[in-house]
Amino acid sequence: MQIARTIAELRQVMGAYRRAAFVPTMGNLHEGHLALVAQAKPLGDATVASIFVNRLQFLPHEDFDSYPRTWDSDCAKLEAAGCDVLFAPTEKGLYPQPQTYKVHPPGELADILEGHFRPGFFVGVSTVVMKLFACVQPRFAVFGKKDYQQLMIIQGMVRQFELPIDIIASETRRAPDGLALSSRNGYLSAAQRQEAVQLSTTLKHMAEQVRAGEAIAGVETKAMDSLRARGWQPDYLTVRRRSDLQAPASGDELVVLAAAKLGTTRLIDNLEF
Ligand code: PAF
Secondary structure, three states, rough: OOEEOHHHHHHHHHHOOOOOOEEEOOOOOHHHHHHHHHHHHOOEEEEEEEEEHHHOOOOOHHHHHHHOHHHHHHHHHHHHHHOOEEEEEEEOOOOOOOOOOOOOOHHHHOOOOOOHHHOHHHHHHHHHHHHHHHHHOOOOOEEEEOOOOOOHHHHHHHOHHHOOOOOEOOOOOOOOOOOOOOOOHHOOHHHHHHHHHHHHHHHHHHHHHHHHHOOOOHHHHHHHHHHHHHOEEEEEEEEEOOOOOOOOOOOOOEEEEEEEEEEEEEEEEEEEE
């Protein structure tokens, strides 16, 4: 695996490829990330990953400083997964000047759900992904469905800017008990890890109740109450239509999305149904 630490190094390495498949990450890699790499591998003539903890997408009180940086094990995992190129710029390398040109995704999609609870998050995500795309110039990029709203925003950005990149959506990888794999699961204590499965269990119950004809508002309230009773602090548990994440009308394809804190760890998950 070739490692490029600067944009100039990356450009030189990428000169050899025409149809790269790209997996952007913030490191602290787990099976979920490696599944994205496996999905990327057959797509292009090179598999490229990036590791960059992007300050722009963290709020001041969030875990930017403590976000786990696990360089050696990340490199070993990517190498073993058959990644060809790793782009791992420093902050100064990717943002040599303060990044004052930014990508602002539309508020109807970016200021709801995650964007409501983490204002500016999707400006930070869209800006860094646009910049990473400009550096890597991939033909394909693979994103996980666990970050459902992020995936939709990136798909919209690529469409509206006519970027010549196919965005590939990858199914959420889960632990055997159903917990969606996430770098932040590592923050959970043993007891919290046992409890954490309740988030995906609650999503499954919500989907079943809606399928059985229960009113969505009631299903959402019951789910919030039941997680609160177990010690969670939910931000949202909500049923939306898949096309634009707005409140659904009858006949729409649905997804239920959740974000909730267990102790100080904020987990997100979703389920299409
Ligand atoms: O999903 C992530 O890990 C990040 O939001 C991404 C896409 C790598 C941008 O920093």
